[in-house]
Amino acid sequence: MSAATGLLIGEFIRTVDRRYRLAIPPELCELLLATGSRLVIAKERSGCLSLWPAAIWQPRIDGAIEIMGSKLQAGLFAQRVGQLQELGRLLSTRHKIVSLKARSRLVVPEGFREFLGVQPDTELVVVGAAVCVELWQPAAWNACISSEMPEFRRRIDALTA
Template sequence: MATNILITGEIKRTLDERHRLTLPTEMANAVTDEAGNTVLVKERAGCLSLWRAADWQKRLDDGIAIIEQKMSAGRMEERWSEVQRLGRLLSTRSKEIQLAKRSRVLVPEGFREFLNVKPGGEVMIVGAAICIEIWNPSNWLELLQAEMPEFSPLFKNLSG
């Protein structure tokens, strides 16, 4: 459950008929904190990510700090609505869950349309260093095609 190890790897899995998905055990452990909690996040259309709840909290705190900083310059009246706004957006974007048997995710209602993979369909599970991402295969391909050109020269340099 060490966090100082980067989460890596890419694997294809299928979503079962009940919207469940088994993660590679190693990855599952990496996104489960001491309390057994994980946070599921809507990243972009066709992509969800999973975080150790503790790590996510930290990221969130940083975000709040920035907003507070901005707010302190503004009027008191606006503080309330800003906090409200942040909370609201957080609610749509993320949800705390726990993995069944420590390695199976149930993709909850509301996250399903976002991922846009039908039960029985395939997803890509990708380690993204600090979290893992669950991709709709076609969105994943799209991203690769867009980003590979930048990545490729880098890769050439390293191997040359």
């Protein structure tokens, strides 16, 4: 279905097990891994994580990192070191490279669990967002939906009821 368009589309409910493992639906999985097995998990707004093919995400940071490296070598220390430090700190916490394990399961890494606000043995909403896959805490997802797309509210309620 979505494979035809080349866009990640669809909404699924999955449970996170005691070990913070989560099965990514095959439809999404296929497209996610189309460009390679390396993925990037990133913190978006709190209550939501996003999963990107590394090929798509990486250029966003590689550019920054490359420039950071060259600035370092150029010796612009005094003024730039502080900025590099700040940026590096944010890069560290914002994303992480991961890969899917057996049965195309993702383990939500330490440090991302609290941000997502997920407890073991609870449900998550897995949403295709065209270029990436998003993992939502149900409450946050509902809030997002009802604020951005009120007309879909009824459908979701009908589905989950």
